[in-house]
Amino acid sequence: MNTVTPANQSTFGAVIDALRTNFLGDAPSWYKRIIILFLIANPFIYMCSPVISGWCLVAEFILTLAMALKCYPLLPGGLLAIEAVAIGMTSAHEVKAEIYHNLEVILLLMFMVAGIHFIRELLVSIFTKILLRVRSKILLSVIFCVLASFLSAFLDALTVLAVIITVCTGFYGIYHRAVAGAKTQMSDNSGISAEDRVDLDNFRSFLRSLLMHSAVGTALGGIFTIVGEPQNLIIGDTAGWHFTEFALRVSPISVPVFIAGILTCILVEKFKIIGFGQPLPEKVYKILEQNYLKNLNGLTMRTKVSLVCQALVALWLIVGLAFHLAAVGIIGLTVIILATTATGVNSESEIGKAFTESLPFTSLLCVFLTVVAVIDHLGLFDPIIKWVLSVDKAAQLPLFYVANGILSAVSDNVFVASVYISQINNALQSCHLDREQFDMLAIAINSGTNLPSVATPNGQAAFLFLLTSAIAPLVRLSYGRMFLMAIPYTIVLSVVGFVCTWFVLPAMTDIFIDLGWLSEVQQVCTK
Structure with a gap:
């Protein structure tokens, strides 16, 4: 026993x-x-x-x-x-089919993010010069927001924000070491005088606002192009739109929203709303300027040539995307090859570091697609989609926008977009939806997942990336503070996006078709 x-x-x-x-x-x-x-x-x-x-x-x-x-x-x-x-x-076969259908998105995440990693020196240099040469806080905030928006329209939002985080972290470390000593950790305020502590708190507030403006900028630019956000590529690929056509179709929403976002940036800075408006302390500026000039004088010819090569690779990236010379992920792969070749990177370990930011999210996207396969297999959204499609066509656009916006704010916009675009595509294929209305609803889904999702860090991957980055605890950027600082943008972007989706989008699309900028696709169903 x-x-x-x-x-x-x-x-x-x-x-x-x-x-x-x-x-x-x-x-x-x-x-x-x-x-x-x-x-x-x-x-x-x-x-x-x-x-x-x-x-x-x-x-x-x-x-x-x-x-x-x-x-x-x-x-x-x-x-x-x-x-x-x-x-x-669901079945493994259905999961494989979903992944295959979204292969371009997976290639984008795998190769484009990694490719931008090798031109980060150029981007860091650009943001550093701007921060030190523009003294007006309002103008500086607008520039950071616009630049983040422009870069996110062609590059990956996570990478753009990673560059800005790198710049801000470096500046924070420079000042903290200058006032507290090289041996003191950046999160430790011991050894700092009362006067310097006030400057440090103000500097933190300054950096927080720049980071939030930049994060919102990635959302403003992300809606513009098919490569701006992962869900854009899912939607565009399903609809069969190339780079230029996608940009034209979303422009009735993206352009007014961008203008409204920049005006919001100016107003929150001018009236110092919810933590915005703190200028760069003079003492901090002098320390940062001295360090920048010291590094600038120490640049070698090899570094200068490397920066020029990175600029040329970035130019190729924009041209390749604009003219749709290859699939987005393939263009990203060429960026990896060209940038590493021209900048002296030739070891596997160095190249491998570029993929650490993208592969976790690529894996998560495959899990998203598994849940989408479950939804398709069980027909979970069929009753909802049928009800929405049964209402008046004009009412379908705001309904889809609101539904996508609410879900994106509390979960993840890529997941929400994947679910909804697959559902309306099924409706299109089964002839329960005509092609013209499908195009409209696809843009409504794109807008709903890109704009209201700025409300919380959960909705935007870039916001979540910022919240979990090393800079967040240094500048005291908590979940609650990020939520509060995003409120002005959330209200303005969501309302403007809603109005444009409901009223401006149908009118402008008709005008674009009449001008011959867009092709009107007719679907003929035989039942």
Whole structure:
């Protein structure tokens, strides 16, 4: 007869404790228990009602996105997706088909983000010169917002924001070391005089506002082009639009929204609304300027040539995208090859670092697509789509905009766009929707997922990236502060986007078609 000794009990308990600790890392214990509960309950719910289990999976996945700050959604969301395939909510073949359908987006994330990594020196240099040469805080804020917007229209928003974060972190470190000593950690204020502490707090406020303007700028520019945001490429690829056509179709919304965003930037700075308006302290400016001049004098000819080569590669990137010379991801791959060749990078380890920012989100996108496959397989959105399509055509646009906007603000805009564009594409293929209205709804989805999603860090990947970056705790940028600072932009962008989607988009699209700028595609259905 076997007996359990205290030693065995102790070992068994230690194993259980280790498993409990390792599961989802340092995520909250209550969150771990909820995920386990989901994994246990889902098979039983599926046996009772596949439709209810599908909606439960969608809600559970949205929860993992909302908890992204505590645990990266790839882990809990991936567990839920694996279980969904295992119990028959979808099949591996359907998941593969969804991934294949969105291959261009995956290539964009894999290669374009990595490609921009190799021209970051040029971008850092540009932002540094602007910050030191423009003394007006309002003008500086507008420039950062506009520049982030322009770059995000052609590059990846995460990469653009990563460059600005790098610049701000470097400036923060320079000043902190100057006043506190080289051995003091940047998050430690010990050894700083009362006067310097006031300057440091003001400097933090200055950097916070620039970071928020830049983050909003990536959203303003992201809506303009097919490569501005990952969901844009999903929508554009499904609709069959190339770079120029996508830009023209969204312009009735993107242009007014951009103007409204810049006006908001000016007003919040001028009237110092919700933490904006703090200028750069004079003492901080002098320290930063001295350091910049010192580094500028130390530039070697090799570095200067490297910057020129990076500028030429950036020019090729813009030309290649504008004329649709190849798939977006392929253009990104050429950027990697050209930039590394011209800047002296030739080792696998150095090249590998460029992919660390993009591959986690690429993996998460595949999990998104698994949930989309579940939605398609179970027909979860069919009743909703049929109801929306049954209302008057003019009312469909604002309904889609609002629905996408609300969901994008609390979950993730790429996931929401993937779900809705696949649903209206199914309606188009089954002849429940004509091509003209499909184009309108696709733009409404694009606008709804890009604009109201600035309300919370959950909705925009760039916002979440900023919140989880190393600069956030240094400048005291918390979730709550980011939410409050985004309120003026959220209200203005959402309202302007809503009005333009409902009234301006149909009128301007007709004008573009009459001018011959857009081709009117007629769909003929035989039933």
